[in-house]
Amino acid sequence: MPEPLILASGSAIRATLLRNAGLNFTTALPRVDEDAMRDALRTEGATSRDIADALAEMKAAKVSARNPGALVIGCDQILAQGSHILSKPVNQDDAIAQLSQLRGSVHQLLSAAVIYENDKPIWRHVGVVRLHMRDASDAYLRDYVSRNWEDIRHCVGAYQIEAEGVRLFHRIEGDYFNILGLPLLELLSYLTLRGTVPA
Secondary structure, eight states: OOOOEEEEOOOHHHHHHHHHTTOOOEEOOOOOOHHHHHHHHHHTTOOHHHHHHHHHHHHHHHHHHTSTTOEEEEEEEEEEETTEEOOOOSSHHHHHHHHHHHTTSEEEEEEEEEEEETTEEEEEEEEEEEEEEOOOOHHHHHHHHHHHHHHHTTSTTSOOTTTGGGGGEEEEESOHHHHHTOOHHHHHHHHHHHTSSOO
C-alpha cells in the first residue's frame, strides 16, 4: 500500500496541480520563519538555487517530523535577477518598482521540491525557468498593478504569468509548472518509479 502523501504547503496553486494530476494527498502548513532563514542564507552567500532548495527542505522536514511513515513534499520558489532576490511586494508602489526593475531584462524563477520520509530527504529537484520581460511602459505597469493588485499582492515579482501577467513577457525558457511553483513532471516521475503513483 502506498505511503500517505502530504503537501507541506498552503499554496492553492500547488494543491490544484497535484489534484489535477490525480494524486491523493493531504496538506499541512509547515511552521517556519522563511524570511529569517532566507536572510541568513543570503548573508552566508548562498546561491538562489541553494536558498530555494534549503527552504523547500526545511518545510518538508518540519511536517515529516510530525508524520512518520508519510511522504512529505516541501516546496519553495525564488525569483532572482542576477544575484538579487526579490520578495513579495509590500504595496502597489513596491510592485511597480519591482516590475520596473525587471522590465527589459531576464530573470529566473527557481522552483524547488524536496520529499522527506521519516525525517530524511529522499528526493529533491530544482527547476529553473528564464523569463525575458519586455520593456513595458511606465503607464502600462501602473495600470497593470492597479487592475491586478488583489491577485498579484502575494506574488514575488508582482505578476501572475497564468493571467494578464503573461503580457509582460516576450520569451520564456522552461517548464510552465515551474513557473507555477512546482517541478510537477519530475515529481510525478519519481512518485511513479517509486510506486506511489500507478504506472
